Amino acid sequence: MDSHKTKHDPRLAIEIAGIRFNNPVLGASGTFGYGLEFSELLDLNRLGGFATKGLSAKPLAGNPPRRIVETHGGMLNAIGLQNVGARAFVEEKLPLIRQYDTRVIANVFGYSDDDYLEAIQILNDGEGIDGYELNISCPNVKEGGIVIGNSPVAAARLTEKAKRISRRPLIVKLSPNVTDIVELASAITGAGADALSLINTLVGMSVDVIRRSPRLNYVTGGLSGPAIRPIAVRMVYEVASKVTVPLFGVGGIGSASDALEFILAGASAVQIGTANYYDPLVTLKVSEGLSEYLDKTASPSISSLVGSVSRPF
């Protein structure tokens, strides 16, 4: 916890939407708990930051089991956003998290615009949060279950409202389950988002052919892991040339080389999700690997590499 002892590679430092990260490697929401779960395993001060488990205004119990299924190169999850609620997060978790010198992004979600706004209001009271990340991939119950994040109009409207009341930089996390990711990204940045994270999980399903039933209790779930990395890299690449706000690249990252695919494609920083499960030290390994890449390629800094992939057309 003694952050003064932590040595950071200054070439990895990056500022995104006014938030200064010691390195561009974050734990992704829903895969890094409240950060504290990792304190026994790694020095949280060495982490670029992390996005908390999705926080809702009220605590949520989540879905009945079975909630996860392994697939080739990935996994499906239908956790149902089980979380302690924004209030308990502020009161019970934040005081502990504040002891570490790392950036904390509160991931926020709800089933209606008001849900999101209520959660942000509560989080506005907390100290030690560096930014908000809106998870807009949930079905909007009020609008008949449409997924806010799949509709540029609904997503932009929510972004605008959230931006208005937010005390902190606002990141919006995009759903990849759309025909046109650029249209969605443009609508959301037009509405005032300070940064974007992409991507969230792809909707998938697995069938137990013996029991002849879906493996997940919720039937469908979100696909994550290395399997989806090519899709995520493509979306970052497409969006990077069309919006001016910085991007967090997320999806299937498990190594420095994976992270660099996103950075070269246009992400200013990356978030690591599923890989934390099978390689709990992966975040630190990736930031070390980034330093080595800078050495090997004699590059001055990670920020100098952002978006530097050749664009033939």
Added chain:
Amino acid sequence: MDSHKTKHDPRLAIEIAGIRFNNPVLGASGTFGYGLEFSELLDLNRLGGFATKGLSAKPLAGNPPRRIVETHGGMLNAIGLQNVGARAFVEEKLPLIRQYDTRVIANVFGYSDDDYLEAIQILNDGEGIDGYELNISCPNVKEGGIVIGNSPVAAARLTEKAKRISRRPLIVKLSPNVTDIVELASAITGAGADALSLINTLVGMSVDVIRRSPRLNYVTGGLSGPAIRPIAVRMVYEVASKVTVPLFGVGGIGSASDALEFILAGASAVQIGTANYYDPLVTLKVSEGLSEYLDKTASPSISSLVGSVSRPF
């Protein structure tokens, strides 16, 4: 080639859009060549059928290399639809293919509605084709590069035109790169499609971090293989309950169990793509595996299993 000697398991036979398949396992378009490439390896008479490489009105050279990249659990391809053209297919390939007792689906594509119609006109002259499969995942150059298959309106319009001139049952193959696969499927069946195939590849990208350039010459490519199976199964499941036409399930199938996921989710037959590359006998292995499953579960037929997964909601 002596088809009289081939013993088929009658429980595997299935009729789709008036086409009778000896078993529900087909080679998928673009991965099974013109069928003949497999004649040295397996008895084509034992195959349910196959979809040809995409055929265009005129022959096409395809994209410069690099065209394929392996990814975790899959691969990206940007072949650029290299093919001999519909005319050469009819004249040079069909006479050879006709010697086998298997169902032949001619996969058709173009860059405009007229391209498709022209190809179908040519194929209408050929004997030994059992049906057409429209690959509508290509960008429409006339409409500024929009992908026909990503727009329910454009896809329905093309389907209607194609149906009007087609001498044979018309299958339309859906792009998975859409927000609402059910909306797309409904528009296309509303326009007269006799069956649907889903899914085609997901758009992805891979970056060479040493050369700092996209690995594929075409920058992006189509992701296929086991990595995408959960997405494909989900789409079949969603569409099956909303349309009345039969479905071909495609995406990441490499075993009988994989095929059964699709069948239980609602597919009447399956197509196997990428797995043919690393397991050239996979189609026959899967149909044998289906027979074993029927034995083990004392099920009367594959058709009795179609869509039989439990639907909790």
Added chain:
Amino acid sequence: MIETIASVRSNQEIIEGYKLLEVQLNREIEHSPGQFAMVRPSGLLEPLLRRALAIYRGDGTRVEFLYHVLGAGTQALSKLKSDDEVDILIPLGNSWPLATSAGQRIRKAAVVAGGIGSASVLTLCRQLKETGVETTVLFGAADERAAVGCGLDHFRELGLPMIVTTDDGSLGEKGLVTSALEKALSDDVETVYTCGPWPMMRRVSEISMANGITCYASLEAPMGCGFGVCVGCVVAVHVEAQGYGSYKRVCTDGSIFAAETIRWDVNAMGD
């Protein structure tokens, strides 16, 4: 809990389909009966997720796991050879309570193992024996081969009274281990410990409750991480006053639970 790379000392087949993996850690760990580890061959590309394995036996820097070779994860483990490396997160989860809820010494106990659930209770049995708890072991398996694979001989070596059942009668009593439990359960048994398939544990729980006996069960759930972050491994519990949820994580809130807190009608494996 440490995350480390351990080297394989041996990976012996006990009998077809059942193997004993012994690994050498690079530092000493302390662990208690019932704890587990998350294990994966180092560098393996697929399957991605580690598998949860109970610590079968362990001593300082050496740890043994007994496993049944079933799907992709255990098949990959079965290919490990001496000097290969495994990624390992250890020890995880809580451990078998060795006192009554009132904090008193338990005098008489029954341990009910079903199939490979045996792996979680061998050290428990040893500890019960060493601390002088009068213990009966009920050991159920599909058939003689499975019984041997599930460590029958190691249990026998303990010298505790033992009732063996097999589904097909090829060894011991023919029938379910739960039927044997019903017959064997005497009034003075204070605690029943169980690990095995969900339906078996459910029945053990019912029998124990019907007899007013405390029962602890070590549960199985599909595990993404093993250390509490994915929230994928939950079990439904009877809603309590405290806490916000009706689900508990098997990995960090368990894997051992007081049986009466579990909603046995909701199988944690989703089956």
Added chain:
Amino acid sequence: MIETIASVRSNQEIIEGYKLLEVQLNREIEHSPGQFAMVRPSGLLEPLLRRALAIYRGDGTRVEFLYHVLGAGTQALSKLKSDDEVDILIPLGNSWPLATSAGQRIRKAAVVAGGIGSASVLTLCRQLKETGVETTVLFGAADERAAVGCGLDHFRELGLPMIVTTDDGSLGEKGLVTSALEKALSDDVETVYTCGPWPMMRRVSEISMANGITCYASLEAPMGCGFGVCVGCVVAVHVEAQGYGSYKRVCTDGSIFAAETIRWDVNAMGD
């Protein structure tokens, strides 16, 4: 072309990073110098695609492959032990032409191998020797270690005149094998055979053409299938009158091409 499961006889390290895999087929195959196979450890989950490997040596039912351990595919191959199984499609592709285009006996030839490209030309060299073609072998590698790994000793055993170059001068001449070719090439050489990295083969092609000598090159391309169905492995060729395309499949139209037909400005590996 047969698709079968072969069993591993041995998988020996020649020197760090280079291995020789010998497999036993369950039936005899006939193959010619320059042909290849698509190989994958049976049951491997990842990577999915097989790797193309030149038939290094082969005899009836036994086939040997020499490979450089680089990425995921060759790393998986490197873990094979005796009696393990591999899925194999063999033999594939065309073979080195052993006559002039006019169908006449070649009297004098040069074989230029770069790095692991050597694997494709060992049997060619043997055949040239056996048929009495006066052959010089130019054998280039990064350093002595790589040269040994690429089968130096097996080439030396043939007893053909041989010029070895290494990039660092640790063995033979220091410098590129193409420079050695320029020096060594005499007017009466009728055919140059080459296999190695693209830029090397490109230069060999230029040198040959400048000297009016026929050159054949065995190309490398990323291969999905190896038997002509994925059309992923193409190389750009100078557009000809016949045929519809400007791309040829390396797996079935090659892997050996007349060097003058190749568009050397378009690297088939995409590099």
